[in-house]
Amino acid sequence: MKRQLKIVLLVMISCVMLLMMMSFNAQATSVNRYIIARHLSPVKISTQIWRGFPRYKYRHGKGKPEGVVVHETGNPHSTIFDEIAYMKKNYRNAFVHTFVDSSHIINIASTNYLCWGVGYPGNARFVQFEQVEMHSKASFAHEVENAAYYTAYILRKYHLKPNDAAYDGKGTVWSHNAVAKYLGGSDHTDPVGYYKRAGRKYFHKAYTMSQFYKLVLRNYRRK
Numbered sequence: 081m082k083r084q085l086k087i088v089l090l091v092m093i094s095c096v097m098l099l100m101m102m103s104f105n106a107q108a109t110s111v112n113r114y115i116i117a118r119h120l121s122p123v124k125i126s127t128q129i130w131r132g133f134p135r136y137k138y139r140h141g142k143g144k145p146e147g148v149v150v151h152e153t154g155n156p157h158s159t160i161f162d163e164i165a166y167m168k169k170n171y172r173n174a175f176v177h178t179f180v181d182s183s184h185i186i187n188i189a190s191t192n193y194l195c196w197g198v199g200y201p202g203n204a205r206f207v208q209f210e211q212v213e214m215h216s217k218a219s220f221a222h223e224v225e226n227a228a229y230y231t232a233y234i235l236r237k238y239h240l241k242p243n244d245a246a247y248d249g250k251g252t253v254w255s256h257n258a259v260a261k262y263l264g265g266s267d268h269t270d271p272v273g274y275y276k277r278a279g280r281k282y283f284h285k286a287y288t289m290s291q292f293y294k295l296v297l298r299n300y301r302r303k
């Protein structure tokens with residue numbers, strides 16, 4: 081009887097260990113869980129406003145954005161500094177407020193005025209930032225955390241409630257893809273492709289805007 085009890089206990093312990101290992105593996109494949117497990121924290125926002133950008137009010141006025149648009153540069157070979165230099169030279173075609181990578185959040189244009197990243201009518205409504213492409217597991221995770229933190233920071237700064245715009249074209253957190261789909265102004269689909277590719281490459285599973293939105297909520301709720 082005693083021996084039987086021992087066997088039962090051993091089986092139970094093995095089962096528990098197996099379940100723990102399985103859940104650890106599942107966690108390892110999720111970008112958000114990796115960020116939480118490793119206690120990755122966002123970097124500080126660096127404000128380096130360039131005076132050369134034009135200053136036009138949002139449709140509801142100065143300092144009245146209605147949400148945030150998440151972009152990705154689509155350039156696999158550039159650094160954040162390359163991108164900022166390029167944008168200052170070519171701002172007449174397009175510019176955004178802020179750039180994000182794994183170790184920087186650099187705000188280059190005042191978010192109290194509109195920028196030119198998604199065309200009409202989105203430009204008159206949203207704060208917009210670009211993510212630069214990262215090339216490792218840790219740097220991609222860090223960048224996503226920085227991007228989610230910055231999104232939450234802008235929502236708080238302008239007293240906007242988090243609301244994922246992906247489902248109905250109404251809300252405060254937008255991908256460029258969602259802006260193009262619901263509001264027009266361009267045919268861009270970023271950062272959907274980049275998230276999918278980098279997620280698959282480094283975490284064996286596509287990363288999605290809805291997962292990113294969860295990370296925004298986590299940052300928004302964090303005091």
Ligand SMILES: [Zn+2]
Pocket residue numbers: 150151152197256268270
């Ligand atoms: Zn874009």
